[in-house]
Amino acid sequence: MADRIVVFGATGYTGELIAARLVAAGVRPVLAGRSENRLSALAERLGGLEWTRADAMRQNTVFDLVGPPDVLVSTVGPFVKWGLPAARAAVAAGCTYIDTSGEPEFIRRLFDELDGPASRSGARLLPSLSYEFAAGTLAGALALDEAGDGAARVDVGYYALGAGPTSLSAGTRESLVGVTVGDHFAFRDGAVSTVRAAERVRSFEVDGKSREAVSIGGAEHYALPATYQGLREVNVYLGGLGPLSRALQAGSLVGTAVQKLPLARPTMRFWGERAVSLVGGPDAGTTGDVRSDIVAEALDAGGEVLARVELVGPDPYDFTASLIAWAAQREVSGAAGVLGPISAFGLSDFEAGARSAGLARTP
Template sequence: MSGQIVVFGATGYTGRLTAEALVRRGQKPVLAARNATRLNQLAGELGGGLETRVADVSRPETVHALVEKGDVMVATVGPFVKWGDPAAEAAVRSGAHYLDSTGEPPFIRRVFEHHGPQAERAGSGMLTSFGYDWVPGNLAGALALREAGESAVRVDTGCFFTGSAGSGSMSGGTKASLAGVSALPGFAWRDGRLQTERGAARLRSFSVRGRDRQAVSVGASENFALPRIHPGLREVNSYLGWFGPLSRPMQGFSLVSSAVFKIPGAQAASGRLIDKLVKGSTGGPGLEERAKSGSHIVGAAYDAGGTQLSEVHLTGADGYSFTGEILAWGAQRAAEGALRGTGALGPVDGFGLDELEAGCAEAGIARA
């Protein structure tokens, strides 16, 4: 089955959006998930003629059997910290290319530091967090750095909802992922190297549509990827502006919880409680709800003295629609042999800045 695109988690919310986008692009993805009945129903709703395969992360061998060398694995089964490894391992073992929809800092780090080197030896590429988390931030940051030139030593990125979106319109998978990693160690690019840093350690405001909006720091793929394309970078700051007035309280919660979780057994107990209270795979906003919201992403570059050298704004589709479309675009391009490297790749070094900008515009987010 060489050259096929496999959507693992196809019956979930993000998986379905991705499969739909692939079909619209004229592709015939293999639909993979753990429930055969739901798979067959989805295949029929997408027009029929699509292959389905049953695979379950609780039986990793079934996931490993999904792909061969030259295929593309698109993983949408989360939370990735808990369930993500089997799909990544499947791609590494087979030599298949890999994309996922995670936004979870610990898993992003795992791909870059653990799975990525193995994929490089296998000759395949891995593009983690290749959705709204964190492709637009990478694009905005890279465009700002290109405009700023070699004098730039710092770049900040910020991602915001616009319109009527809010936490109430998050999918079940997003809520489960956010809850699961809310107090786990994150990371940031500081002093020219990657350093461990708790989430929401920093708070800053960005100008979005003429008003200041707060955002909290988060470990994102920009921290790994942007220093590769701009070697003079000393600092990369990624911010998430989804929480509005709750941003500062989140900073306080992060500080307290990071201390509490150092107590033996506290983190495991918290994980069990989250599993009971926050369920993933509960669906997400429909087309009408998504149409009420959009995205605004900022990238700003600075020199060594803190003077801002450039600022780029991207706007467009809501995060969920964009995620499905950009995953489909990236999977198709990877299947066509367009990846520019092997191992763990960022969006820019994976496809090139100009091609990525065109792909994001095609998926619904472009320079304002």
């Protein structure tokens, strides 16, 4: 187990949940964030924990958080804006890094730009060890294992059943703006390439209904091919949008054209973030009516489904907090670099960790 577990962004919605899970497991994490008042109040509520001020806009304060034996958990989003200092701090320290990012643009940057430096420093970076996209990586790996050597493609679909705008934290809503206007990617023909958001729409059978979903970039595009060498294609889909799936696909075509105009993307991001800030978010522990449902299908080169896996669990925030609390206490067995959870822990151990966080395969 690590000498210290530092939770950066501890006073945010997800950060507080993770810190509380660690305390419940008998761990005393170090809390880090911008607000001294909020940090000290949270540290007192959780039993007199150590805390320290750190700000992504002052990178030296983030670099001072960790040393080689530590684990740095980052929940500071939107990650495209604020996430890199923590990842770079982990690389500089040669420590383990875990984040909750669901932002394709940030995920791709870590895999493409920091894998080499992390390998050289001995750091192990685990991006998106959360509902999106760790749960889909597990579902995809289980389907591929069941399908065997004939699998050439895997499709993953995410559905948070019962979720609505007010069930999303402020940080999640702001990150979703970046996901909407940012670049996306997919693993096609044996390589990761840039694609537009919602390029594809397909349906999965979930909870007795056929439900549409739109394609997005995800950590699975990197994590699954690293373990399953025969893969030629990975598709990740976000569901729960109903008839809006087709509208979003059409809108992405228009958005791609508009974003070519000077300053269009930062302007869209600016106003989008302000618009979502007007929607109320949940209080801690109040999203229990939301159910996570993740489907993965492994297919052969001709498109025939060889295996199907469906995982069901608690709401995404609950699952994420429990999974990260589990992972932060485990030794990462994978080689240094930017890792998916299967490479980091092995399939059987990671499946056990996800099960302990409430995510289990349906019969």
